[in-house]
Amino acid sequence: xxxxxxxxxxxxxxxxxxxxxxxxxxxxxxxxxxxxxxxxxxxxxxxxxxxxxxxxxxxxxxxxxxxxxxxxxxxxxxxxxxxxxxxxxxxxxxxxxxxxxxxxxxxxxxxxxxxxxxxxxxxxxxxxxxxxxxxxxxxxxxxxxxxxxxxxxxxxxxxxxxxxxxxxxxxxxxxxxxxxxxxxxxxxxxxxxxxxxxxxxxxxxxxxxxxxxxxxxxxxxxxxxx
Numbered sequence: 689x690x691x692x693x694x695x696x697x698x699x700x701x702x703x704x705x706x707x708x709x710x711x712x713x714x715x716x717x718x719x720x721x722x723x724x725x726x727x728x729x730x731x732x733x734x735x736x737x738x739x740x741x742x743x744x745x746x747x748x749x750x751x752x753x754x755x756x757x758x759x760x761x762x763x764x765x766x767x768x769x770x771x772x773x774x775x776x777x778x779x780x781x782x783x784x785x786x787x788x789x790x791x792x793x794x795x796x797x798x799x800x801x802x803x804x805x806x807x808x809x810x811x812x813x814x815x816x817x818x819x820x821x822x823x824x825x826x827x828x829x830x831x832x833x834x835x836x837x838x839x840x841x842x843x844x845x846x847x848x849x850x851x852x853x854x855x856x857x858x859x860x861x862x863x864x865x866x867x868x869x870x871x872x873x874x875x876x877x878x879x880x881x882x883x884x885x886x887x888x889x890x891x892x893x894x895x896x897x898x899x900x901x902x903x904x905x906x907x908x909x910x911x912x913x914x
Contacts (some may be wrong), residue, residue: 689714726754727764734770741772788858791822797856798827800844802835816840818847821858827851 692703704711729752733745740748742765746758765771791797799819806812816830816839830843 723764726756727768729754730761730764730770731768734768739772742770745770791856794820794823794825795851795854797821797858798854799858800840801859816843818844 689703689707689709692698692706693700696703698706700714701711704714729749730745733748734740737744737748742762743758745765746761749756749761797820799821801817802814803817804812804814811833813831813833814835816828816835817826818828819826827847828843830839832839
């Protein structure tokens with residue numbers, strides 16, 4: 689606006705019409721008081737009470753006899769950038785992060801996971817799916833109403849006797865898969881030079897046996913076999 693009026697010698701009405709601005713808006717001069725003393729006092733109180741928001745600062749000003757509208761106080765509070773930052777959530781230990789390499793041959797990495805469904809009578813059942821990540825071959829589908837950690841270890845031992853031990857087993861951190869019978873009692877995940885790496889659980893669990901072998905992303909429980 690100022691460039692068009694001074695340099696191009698446009699009239700104020702013409703310059704406002706070009707940008708779609710009302711001349712009254714351009715000529716308006718704010719009559720709002722400076723309130724420098726109020727801003728200074730607000731800064732002092734905010735520095736003393738770092739976790740106080742504008743509502744509590746308003747109460748402190750009223751106790752000192754300074755009566756003002758909370759909307760005005762909130763405007764000054766924002767203009768002086770005294771907003772209190774929200775505290776983040778409690779940091780939880782994520783454990784050791786281990787890179788997950790792409791399998792290059794069969795029987796190199798298995799993925800195991802549970803899926804569940806219900807019968808027509810509303811009785812629920814679970815399915816333990818074991819999949820070879822390289823060939824996408826389903827090695828086992830064990831169905832039962834309840835599958836404990838001992839049952840998981842027994843079924844893994846049966847698969848190992850037929851196909852041999854894999855180089856890696858990927859699973860989430862479910863109670864059956866992290867229990868002592870499964871971790872220590874199985875030949876495939878027992879004390880045969882095995883090192884466990886625990887990381888955060890996945891955001892969404894697998895919902896079908898076909899997705900159990902897709903490595904379940906990086907948020908999984910990995911057992912590397914020596």
